[in-house]
Amino acid sequence: MQEISDSESVHKHDCRLGINKNTATLIPLFCLFLLMSHLDVVNSTNQKINVYQFTSQDTPNEVEEPLLTGLDPKCRGIRAGVLSEVLDVEDRDLLKDTRTSFIPSQPLIIPAECQQKDISVDANDRKTEEYQKQINKKTLNFLRKKRHELQIDFHHPPLITSTSPSSINDDGNTTEVLHELPDEPLHVLRRRRDSDGGAFDTTSETRDVLWNTENTEKESKPELDETEKISCTNCRPKVVSLNSFWKGEGTREKIRSTQAEIMKQYIDNSVDPCVDFYQYACGNWEKLNPIPKDKAAYDTFEKLRESLDTVLRDLLLEEPKTANTVTQTNSVDGITSLNIESTENPPQTQENHQPDSIDVQNALDLIARYLQNHNPESRLLKRLQNRHDIHRKRRELDLQNLDGTNEAETKARNLFISCMNYELLEKRGVEPILDLAKSLGGWPVLDPHWNESAFDWLNLTAHLRLHNNDIFIVEWVGPDIKSSDENVIQFDQTSLGLPTREYFLKDSNKAYLEAYREYMITVINILGADYANAVQASNEIVEFEIRLANITSAPEERSNVSVLYRRKTLKSLTEEIPQIDWQKYLTIVLGQEVSMNETVVMFATDYMKDLVALIEETEPRIVANYLMWRFIRHRVNNVDDSFNEAKQKFYFTLFGREESPPRWKNCVNQVNSNMGMAVGAMFVRKYFDENSKRDTMAMTNELQQTFREILNSTEWIDIATKHLAELKVNAMSLRIGYPDFILSHEDLNDKYKDLEINPDKYFENTLNVLKHLTRTEQSKLRQAVNKTAWNTAPAVVNAYYSRNKNQIMFPAGILQPPFYHRYFPKSLNYGGIGVVIGHELTHGFDDKGRLFDREGNLHRWWSEDAIKEFHNRAQCLINQYGNYTVQEVGIAVDGENTQGENIADNGGIKQAYQAYKQWLDQQTDPEVLENEILPELNMSSTQLFFLNFAQVWCGAMRPEASRNKLKTAVHSPGKFRVIGTLSNSPDFAKEFNCPAGSPMNPTNKYI
Known part of the structure; x- marks a missing residue:
């Protein structure tokens, strides 16, 4: 209009x-x-408008289910049934809320056109003089010298290269093709050579911007390296500009054409979609997107995350308003x-x-x-x-x-500036670490005068907890899983220095354990210990940690959460484990006297008893060396690059990463991880489209209704359980985009008011952040649980379901392509964000989510017959996914560990497809129906739905990373998230005309 x-x-x-x-x-x-x-x-x-009344009837009292399967076997620290792959920067196995994540990490697409162009800081910088005065002079000098680390190059126009059938030589070799440049400015990612003309720099991408075709003849065109060429005869030229994806800068036609070109690039038409739909949808992905040397894996999300890192960097260097x-x-x-x-x-x-x-x-x-x-x-x-x-x-x-x-955003910028000020970090060297060790009582391996008689392991453990480290004792304040409105003190078994206990206990992991030992020796040696002492101390630490791993419970022993759960008073806990002065520990951590009548929850009683026995039979020097190692190993990330070579060698063995990422990426990650709301405020104001909140809400309502319809048509669930399940889906709260408070300077400043950040003191800033995180968490004690609170930063690409809160959360980052765009056909949006919504809805009823009622409390509310039928069907999925093997490493997917995510994937796509079909069937306008297809792709709208779903999971992973991921991940590899889900879908088989008995349309379907 x-x-x-x-x-x-x-x-x-x-x-x-x-x-x-x-x-x-x-x-x-x-x-x-x-x-x-x-x-x-x-x-x-022509269109139904659904208005849903969310009821709040009381759930009948139920008897606790005798055999719960509520915890994923890989749930190292139970944390009340939590399991997530989104880890804190410290030794946290799990987040402090019982929530699941849609993907293991948070990516985002930010086109070059929308990123701050003028971020290099040199003599010709276009920043205002006033802003320059706000930045520390040493930092400016550092940025001038180190601008190549930011990989911003404004002097060379980008070249668009590709191969095509016409660019293949007679001898079969690939040649580069320089495509005609468009009339408008172009923005692409291009790898660049080192400034000295030496080896090709593959550690990162260079963003070339601010040039037009009018001056291309005046600029010299850099020679392309062989690594830039694509040896793929069917791959199309990478000429897609991302500007049409952002902030309405492109027309509907351009956006749709751009998305079609992207989708078409990845398709391998030589593969029959009814044989292997993943290979069909993603067959050209790895050819077009080889894994960068500083990555252990590279997929759609990692590619988008690189764009996110770039735009957040620009925001952190931007002039404050x-x-x-x-x-x-x-x-x-x-x-x-x-x-x-x-x-x-x-x-x-x-x-x-x-x-x-x-x-x-x-x-x-x-x-x-x-x-x-x-x-x-x-x-x-x-x-x-x-x-x-x-x-x-x-x-x-x-x-x-x-x-x-805007003090909060200033603090975030100063934290980034301090992290990037390598000149000052280099001057300070490792002295901050040594000073910290002394302030904590000394590190025996570095201090020949260390006083053993003054050592108190519990006192040191408590003070490390003040720095947000859980070593020996995992402690947190959070919702009680059986009384989700109440924040209580909770305890669990320790995390370890390697991802799982199996790294220490299985002979097949000796190479990883040896790499861990070698890394430890090098760090201790760099910090000042002579080599012989470093070797001896490291050997003792590793042997001690092997014994520590042995007293932790194996994952399969922790599957019954109700057996582990013990709610009691602090007095009762002290009587049960008197060797630990719990009151003293909590007084240090909480910063206040704690009554012996305080309620606590313990998940690891046997472990705590064994821990006391282990410490009593170990020399205090070894215990102190271990505690300090676990803490200091993280602090080496907060000084200069003295430890980089050792870290890279360790991570190469563990994950196959060939190079370390540039410093600025680590700095962006730290700021967004620890001051995510401040960074999110910058991001939301500049990039978030408020219309996406409304569209997501509407689509969620549609999928909730679809879920109800599927639930009511399910024959194996009894009427009473169906009623309670419907009450639960009605009660689900939805959080979209960002919390409102971040747009208020006053409220945002209040969140970080006790956090001191100095642009010249990165090491101290990090310690201040860690202590701030601990204070914030511990302050929740005796407060009612805020079930509307956000527990994730806005500038991430992921989605979450919280069991304690019965809450679904969609941060601003995921409401972007390929999941959503207002100009996409509905087929793509339903196949993208629609599947995500259905996935998170299903989590409320998966193997873990079904144990929690609509209020977020753990208790039995399913009937015995429904529980039995659920287990039978879940076992079918466990068997199905357990039969998938990652051929590159010869390791099978763990169907037991991944069952929750597999259930959510299968349920999500079923709901999203059914909701889309209902919408499609209501349309009578020919123009609307015509807009549901993409002319560049010879597919129906329903086929596009499945294609977009599949291409979200395109990617590749190094063998070392695959081995490690398969041991710990709760998500199946992307390939099997596609094949497993779609081979269970009669709708998919129908839309692609797959013959009965074909690999993608097997006779036996498991959901």
Whole structure:
């Protein structure tokens, strides 16, 4: 619909005659309202509008289920049934909430066009003088010298290279093809040679921007290295620009064409989709995207994560906005066109927001009140209500922020600057580590005068916990799994220095254990111990950790959470394990006296008793060396590069990574991991499209309804259990994009008010961050659980389901391509974010999620018959996935460990496809149906649904990384997330006409 300005309405609408100036805007808007209302009536016959009433009936009391299968066997530290591959930077096996993640890590797509261009800091830098003064002078000098580490090159135009049938020589070799450049500026990723013209630098990508075809003849074109060529006869030229994917900068046609080209590049047409759909959908991925040397694996998510890292780096180097900037940005009055189709709405980021004038807002409010009284189901009313809420919130935040200072974001930028200030880090060397060791009582291997009589292992353990390290004793304050509204102190068994206990106990892992020992020797030696002492101490530490691993419970022994769970008073715990002064430990960690009547939950009683016995029979010097090693091994990341070579050698053995990533990537990761809300605020204001929140909410409602329909048609679940399951899905809370508080300077500053960050002291900043994280967590004690709180940063690509909170969370990062775009066909959005939504909904009813009720409490609410039927069906999936083998390493997928994610994958795609088909069947407009296909791909809309789902999982992994991942992962490899799920789908077989009995349409389907 064409937008009508106030001035245009005065001349074009006769109905305004006789109306005073204050109401001149109302008449055209009311006419608009009449038209929109008519559209509502017309469309109501073709599209259902679902309104769901979430009930809050009490769940009947149930008897606790005798045999629970609630924990994944790889759940090292039980943490109340938690399992996630998203780990803290310290020795945390698990997060502090019982939640699952859609993918093991967080990627994001950020096109070059939307990234800050002017981030290099040299003599010609275009930053303002005022901003330069805000950055430490030493840091500026460092950035000038080290700008190549940021890999920004503004001097050479990018070349687009590829191979095609016409570029293959007679001898079969591949030659490069230089494609004609488009008329508009182009932004691509290109690897570059070292500045001295030496070896080709594959540690990272170079982003070339700010050039036009007009000056290409004036620029010298760098020679391409052989590693840039693609030896693939069927691969298409990599000429796709990403600008059409961002902030509405491309037309619908361009965006759709771009996505089609991307999808077409990965397809291997030589493969029959009914034989191996993963190879069909992703066959050209690895040829087009070889694993970089600084990566252990490379897939769609890792590729997107690189873009995220780049844009976050740019934001952290960007000039902070002042109150004047905010005022100027939000001073334009205007009206954005109201469009009935949600996918047609223009992007509403925080930066391009234009608030309504008073007259316009009053008119919209009047229309909304009329609709509320006469047509409460109107689609227009829902748009107006959503618009009103957004504008009201933004106006409030704008007023709050005018006089506020953005201290939190300044702290995040200073943390990044301190991390990047290598010149200063090099001057300080390893002295900060040595000073820290002394402040903690000394490290025996480095201190010949270490006082053994003054050593207290429990005191040191507690002080390391203050630095967010769980060594010997895992302690946290969080929701009680059987009383999810209550935050209590909880204890569990220790984590270890390698991913699992098997690394220490199985002979097949000797090579990894030896690499661990060698790394330890090198670190201790660099810190000042002579080589012989370093070897002796390292041998003793490893032998001690082998014994420690032996007293931890094996994963299969921890599958029954109700057996492990012990709620008691601190007095009772002290009586049971008197060798540990629990009150003393907690007083140090909590920073306050703790009553002996305090409630605690223990998950590792036998381990604690064995720990005491192990420590008593071990020399104090060895115990102290072990504790300090576990802590200091992380601190070597916070000084100069003295330890880089040793770390790289260790990680090569463990994961196959050939090179270390550039420093700036590690710095970005640390800031986003530890100050994620501050970084998220920068990201959301500049890049997040508010329209995606509405679309995601609508799609979630659709998939919830689809879930109910599938649930009600399921014959093996009894009526009573179905009723409780429906109450649970109705009660699921949804968090989309970001928490509102991050857009308020006052609230965001308050979150980090006790965190001190100095741009010159990276090592101390890291310690301050760790202590801040501990204080924040421990402060929850005796507070009611906030079930609406966010526990993840916005700038990540992942999705989560929290069992304790019965909450689904979609951070801003995942509402991007390939999961979602407002101009994508619905087929792609349902095959992308739709599957993610269904996946997370299903987690509430998988092998772990089903143990928690709608309030997030652990207790039995399924009938005995339903439990039995569930286990039978789950075992079929366990067997199916257990038969898949990663051929490169000859290791089978662990069907038991991955069953929860496999259940969610299978349930998610079934719900998403059914919801899409229901939407598709309701469409009668030929133009809408025509838009559901991509002309560049000879596929139906339903086939595109499955193709987009599959291509999300394209990727490759080094053999060493595969071996390690298969031992610990709760997610199946991407290939089998595609093959396993689609071979169970009759819908897939129907859409691709797969013959019965073919590999992708087996006779026996397991879900």
